[in-house]
Amino acid sequence: MKTNSDLNFRRSDERGHVDHGWLDSRFTFSFADYHDPAHMGFRSLRVINDDRIAPRGGFPTHPHRDMEIFSYVLEGQLAHQDSMGNARVLTPGQIQLMSAGTGVTHSEFNPSPDQPAHLLQIWIQPRQRGLPPRYTEWAPTAAHEAESKVLVISPDGRDGSATIAQDVDVFRIKLQPGESATHLLAPGRGLWLHLVRGHAELNGEGIIPGDAASSERAGGFTLAATTEPVEALLFDLGH
Numbered sequence: 638m639k640t641n642s643d644l645n646f647r648r649s650d651e652r653g654h655v656d657h658g659w660l661d662s663r664f665t666f667s668f669a670d671y672h673d674p675a676h677m678g679f680r681s682l683r684v685i686n687d688d689r690i691a692p693r694g695g696f697p698t699h700p701h702r703d704m705e706i707f708s709y710v711l712e713g714q715l716a717h718q719d720s721m722g723n724a725r726v727l728t729p730g731q732i733q734l735m736s737a738g739t740g741v742t743h744s745e746f747n748p749s750p751d752q753p754a755h756l757l758q759i760w761i762q763p764r765q766r767g768l769p770p771r772y773t774e775w776a777p778t779a780a781h782e783a784e785s786k787v788l789v790i791s792p793d794g795r796d797g798s799a800t801i802a803q804d805v806d807v808f809r810i811k812l813q814p815g816e817s818a819t820h821l822l823a824p825g826r827g828l829w830l831h832l833v834r835g836h837a838e839l840n841g842e843g844i845i846p847g848d849a850a851s852s853e854r855a856g857g858f859t860l861a862a863t864t865e866p867v868e869a870l871l872f873d874l875g876h
Contacts, residue, residue, distance in 0.1 A: 643840055643854055647676065649847025652687075659694030663687040665831070665849060679851050680827045680874040681803050684760035687847060689753055690715075695746025701737035703768075705761040705801050707790065708733050708745070709809075709870065711833060713754030719743035723772045732775040732789055734799040738768040757833070757870070763802040764876070773799040777809075786810050786818045786871075804875030812837070812862035820871055824855040827874045835867030 653664035653671030664671045665685035666678050678684075683704070695716070708715060708727065715727045719735065720742045727733055735743065747754035775789045775798055790807035794800035801807075810818050812835075822828045830839060831849045838861045839850050852858065860869060 643856075643858075644842065644850045644852050646842070646844070647849040647851070649845060652847065659691045661689040663847065678762075679829050681762045681805060681876045682759070682829055682872055682874060683762055684758065685831055685849070686758045688758055689755050690747040691753055692747055692749050692751050696744060698742050698744040700740060700742045701735075702740040703763060703766045704737045705763050705803055706735045706737060707759050707761075707799070707801075709757045709759070711755040711757065713752050713756075714748055715754055715756055716746045716748040717743065719772065721770055721772055725774070727774075730777045732799055734773050734775070734790060734801060736763065736768060736771040736773075736802050738763070738770040738802075741770045757831070759870075761801065761803050761805060762876075764804065765802075768802050771800070771802075775799040782811075785812055785816060786820070806873040808871040808873070810860055810867070810869040810871055812860065812867040814862050814864055814866065817859050817861035819857050819859045820873065821857050822852065822855050822873065825875070826855070827851065827853045827872075828858060829872040829874065830858070830860065831870045831872075833868040833870065835865045836863050837861060837867045837869070838863060 666676050667673050709732050710727045710729050718724045781787045787809050788796050788798045789809045790801050791798040829851045832844050834846050
């Protein structure tokens with residue numbers, strides 16, 4: 638992991654990788670058979686899996702508990718069904734957040750017969766164990782598409798964001814070449830930024846898709862798009 642005075646970098650090509658045919662996945666943190674003691678998570682952020690699911694492929698019904706799990710669809714579609722009675726087909730830009738709590742089962746499939754699906758699946762540890770299971774969503778509005786930085790997940794659901802049982806705000810950043818967005822990190826909090834697409838600079842350091850950077854230094858952090866459109870998720874974590 639490369640560092641500078643403000644940031645620690647987790648580069649895309651350093652991540653864990655598995656290819657099951659129907660699933661090609663890259664792991665930012667230790668997951669399943671990929672174990673890296675230096676990358677077990679960051680504060681309450683435990684999993685960022687960059688998943689590509691083949692047409693008609695997917696995860697059959699399986700259980701979870703005591704974890705906040707959300708999927709961010711980048712390309713294609715994701716069909717979700719769970720034991721709480723939710724059945725959805727998500728499209729690019731949409732986020733689903735499932736608070737597993739005391740226990741849920743769910744399945745996730747790519748319903749397309751010919752188009753792959755690309756998504757980020759992210760796990761965040763909840764503020765406490767044994768919470769009631771819950772499901773929420775976030776979908777971009779026309780107004781959101783004009784904003785460079787949008788709150789998509791928060792502990793209180795403010796501004797139309799999905800609700801999470803942890804002290805974390807998650808922002809979606811979208812920039813055109815030459816644009817930038819700044820985030821001010823308060824003392825005692827941690828920042829994690831994952832670049833989804835495009836080439837960018839974070840506080841002057843170049844990053845490419847799949848790269849991530851973290852910091853626990855209070856102050857400003859600026860993401861700038863260089864030569865192409867940029868998309869990123871930014872996590873502001875209290876725990």
